[in-house]
Amino acid sequence: SYDRLLQLTSVTANGVCYRFTVEEVVCPPKLRSSLFTTAAVDNIDHNPSSATARDSFHCTGISLVQHPTSESPGHDRGVLILNQSAPTMKTVAPLPPAYTN
Structure with a gap:
């Protein structure tokens, strides 16, 4: 319901x-703690120039990448x-x- x-x-x-x-x-x-992590942040802009386009789109994309090694696998956050x-x-x-x- x-x-x-x-x-x-x-x-x-x-x-x-x-x-x-x-x-x-x-x-x-799913991100692990105590682990080297890098981030990539970029703006996403779609501003159509077509005569039939009605909307534009603006936002931010964020990607997080973790770099585990056998010596430093990080810790499960539960x-x-x-x-x-x-x-x-x-x-x-x-x-x-x-x-x-």
Whole structure:
């Protein structure tokens, strides 16, 4: 049902927000900690010049690449822990002010 979908998405989003509060970083859960990581950031702009084009597109693409070695494989950050004690929650907690300001 829609209510169950809302509960699942809220619990997942709140788990991500909690992990941000603990780790003070937002990144994919598969990234390993204590591992040399590089980032590539680029703007993506599509500004069509066609006479029939109606929209343009602007965003930022971010790629993270980790460089494990046999001496430094990094550490698994573990799975995202979901709060099962609030299964009826259907809202996402607000992000911390440090993230939104």
